[in-house]
Amino acid sequence: MNRSRLEPLGVPESEVGFDEAATSRPEPSGLERWLVKQITSRLGPSSPVRIELWDEPEVAPRDGTVRMRVLDGKALWQLIVNPDLHFGDLYSSGRLQVRGDLLTLLLEAYRYTAEHPAIGAVLARGRKLAPDLSDSKRNIHHHYDIGNDFYKLWLDREALQYTCAYFADPAMTIEQAQQAKMHHVCRKLQLKPGERVVEAGGGWGGFALFMAQNYGARVTSFNISKEQIAHSRAWARERGLEGQVEFIEDDYRNLTGTYDAFVSIGMLEHVGKGNYKDLGALMSRALTREGRGLVHSIGRDTPAPMNAWIDKRIFPGAYPPTLREMMDMFEPNRLSVLDVENIRLHYAKTLEWWVQRYEENVDAISAMFDETFVRAWRLYLVGSIAAFVAGRLQLFQVLFARSGAKTVPWTRAHVYRDHP
């Protein structure tokens, strides 16, 4: 109710490397023109989106309209058959151009596809549902080992949190909101000085170090990304927290011992739903009798595979579960869910900050990679905003304890004491 309005993102369209000769290609066929008309009429007269083909003269978009320009016939067909998969590659390679606000276009695309599923959507089957250790290692490497320097250009500067922030106050900066997120999680867990915490999937180490520094916790953090572990250890040394935090380069499935708290922020998406029951058994083994746990994960209202293009280019093997699917962790393992919070709009806001920083550093990113990479990641980030705003993605924080635990929080008021 009281969140700040999502402003249109004025994403710059540098359009480097576009084919300037597009207008000299063979004219679109009658069928191609007819297809564009069909989509346009289904979008409806109030839609801000205009679709145009390669032979039309370029006009700057006005009054909040967005022009999606398709530069060749094959691109048009790919878009119609399987937009989820192909839109990303076509946009990244510049065979599809967007003039105007990319977010507006993507929100319209969600509205459109909700009513008109594409032909190719029915073919999106047979995804591997339970990655084993080697799959996980490959998938995680694909995404997180691109280079710490890349992420540092656009994530928050204090804790390098590549997960949803918590804007206790919508006016917070991304740095403040990531600190607020970490406090939010620690308060839900009611962390006390000297307690032992195990973290599954520790990113660049920001949260493990935060728990040690701010709550006096002794933390053991698992991660299979080599670059992230190296970064985490260096940070622990810099901050003099080596005695309190141990970073282990290993799969969370190999953890042993018992802890007062189990925490996993933004890892469940990579676990694969076939593995949830085992993860729950591990959490149950890892917790002391009165231990508490928190899982923070992207999720869904209804089951659906990850967007095909994201799965192919950005996050191989990722799967956002529904709450029902997440219950595979808890129900078979005598764990009791105490609290579920859905903060999906906070992820939209987090992503807005990331996009802003990303665009501020776009020249450096271009120099590190290439224009296709720049466009692919822009689309991924802006597309994620659209997914959270439209409700295609959720962000769940699930707090749990063992069934019958006696020291569960009496109310949740302690979480909100310092809220504005």
Place this chain on the structure above:
Amino acid sequence: MNRSRLEPLGVPESEVGFDEAATSRPEPSGLERWLVKQITSRLGPSSPVRIELWDEPEVAPRDGTVRMRVLDGKALWQLIVNPDLHFGDLYSSGRLQVRGDLLTLLLEAYRYTAEHPAIGAVLARGRKLAPDLSDSKRNIHHHYDIGNDFYKLWLDREALQYTCAYFADPAMTIEQAQQAKMHHVCRKLQLKPGERVVEAGGGWGGFALFMAQNYGARVTSFNISKEQIAHSRAWARERGLEGQVEFIEDDYRNLTGTYDAFVSIGMLEHVGKGNYKDLGALMSRALTREGRGLVHSIGRDTPAPMNAWIDKRIFPGAYPPTLREMMDMFEPNRLSVLDVENIRLHYAKTLEWWVQRYEENVDAISAMFDETFVRAWRLYLVGSIAAFVAGRLQLFQVLFARSGAKTVPWTRAHVYRDHP
């Protein structure tokens, strides 16, 4: 953490109508004595529970021990074969006596049966999972039409809430805590003056009238209990709220129209899990685009039928669902879960208050019914405390909206503004 300790309940054992000639019955057989020894040894030496047979001399329990006295051989066998089912009847009829704290005994029973399932537990199958309209009517009549006067003797005196209260402060009285529960629900729903609310299962009308009086809502409340509807309408007249609240004697499944909020407190237990998907479809149809809903229900960590005796004698057809089972309402109907809160220990505390009031009025209740009824309801109430303390039962409040709703609460801080 900061809740007040659950004190032992000094439940009086008037034991009226007991067979004084029990000690003159045939001596227990060697097998019967051996069975008692087996149970005793499995309870362990630190257990406060002593089991004794009908030939043993009666001794007052000391130092927190509880004596469970079995008065005939058939009672012993019934207890061993299917304690879930038979304990209740044996206790109610006085063929089984308890000297000392009944709650201590029941908590020990939960501990024991968790490790040693009874023979009869495997036979507890084939329960009807989706009551139809006529089943529901019969089941509800069984429980709620016992007489409003009976419930008025031990429920809170202001709003007659026969559902879990919310002790924002553990020192609250039951009256204060039921008011706090109703505020808690209204705050979660962010009810505003003039909004239209539909309530499925309205009890004696207390919550519908509360929403009208305190939040300016216009309420339509469904109930199939004739006595409760009559009471609700009389209250509405007394309080001059007839123009703002309409009580409809009909099944919630017949509701039509759209509302800003849907609320159901303590009804889902009677819906039957085969009906959740249809209930969700109905909630989805009943809500405006930006409408919110809240379902408050007893639940489980893992699926299990209702205790057999409760099902037979107290609440026919009741079923406490797991969160996974509850998702049948939401996932197939494009509803998005925003918030789940588990307040099971608040139900234990609510029941403590009810038991205290019940015992204060035990003479009046004896006069209304008979000693068997008095003992059955005592066991039901104290047994429910044990179930919530032991974690066999949970209390879930689930807040939801339509998928993609834009006016979902930004944080939950507004719920906690007035918390102590």
